[in-house]
Amino acid sequence: MSEIEKSITETIKTSNLSELTIDYAEVFTDSVLKDGILKDIPIVNSIVGVGKIGFAINDYLFLKKILSFLVNIKDVHQSQREKLLLKIENSEKYQKNVGEAILLIINKIDDLEKPKIIGKIFSFFLNGEIDYETFLRLSQSIEKVFLPDIDKLIQLNSGQKVDYEIQNQLFNSGLLSQTRTGDLRIGGGNEYYVNQYGITLIEILKK
Template sequence: MVNNLSESFKNTISLDNLGEIAKETAEITIDTFLKDGVLKELPIVGSLFGVWKTGIAIRDYRFISKLLSFLDESSKLSFEKRERIIEQLEDEEYQSEAGEKLLAIIDQLETASKAKLLGKTLVLFGNKEITREEFWRVTYIIEKLPMPDILALKEWRNIELNLVEDVRRHLYLSVGLGWFVLDFSSTGFCWQERLCEIFEVKLIG
């Protein structure tokens, strides 16, 4: 079943008319969701309806809402670039099931706004503005870091990491946005500049 969902997800991302469907379903309500309708045009949603044979719960609705936010943003990437993007995210050794992993991440995201950021990140990768490794690092940050702490990265250049409150600094360090430097020239916490720039300039700027 997982393999079927992963394949449906790949097929959905590579739909020629994904942009049109995404716009049509972007403001979907729970009533519309329960009636499915146009949602069935998305292969991944059709597969999910097949799984939910005993009825659809609010949790399922929230997942679809996040999925649609992700797809709406992803649709801004050209069809040609979307055709094989899931395969391009895969690595034979570490990321052999990129579609499955992305579905799991979307399911764990707190809000649709995070799913939108994830969609933007996919577009950055598709346009070769970030590497595959950077995509997965940014995705991890989006999944693990609270949204207010993500939005605060817009001003990271004006923030001394050593002076950031302990809880927030610990969160930034735990997801790889900073590290502790101890050498002859510097002692203290420093930002991981490349990742911070991706958030500041390309995702929330």
């Protein structure tokens, strides 16, 4: 396990995130990184580097995405976070540890709003409301989806008509499934319908 993988895992397991706010994710400076609560978060130190003055724009954007993710799991108690991570790490089902999986997910996404959604989904996993596989699948969907299309997903689920091309994009994101030959769903005229992952995502975003 690399140093940065260890640090994100350690951050989720042991860090006190209760004072972390969206302000830290939106605006931070060298002084905040050195003297504020961020200096006690392992993943921040791994990205910025101890005593480093300034850092590259890619580091800045990556750190911003990481902090946006962390802000959305801060209300989950530290002991609960540690318990769930240890459970996954001791499972033979998953080849990647949780830290590695999260880093891969966040590194791939190209939108600064998406880490917030992934953090919210992860908080549902940490609270036992969804399983780890569902978290991974929904994270992959968020990575692929054009965010404004989530509103279209909600409309489609409520029975409203949505442009076929948008439905196709949502299908490619894993949030819709195709009807079987001869089946008609959602008003009787659509090839696609909102699947269990799409419904779960809608429910998570409502809360």
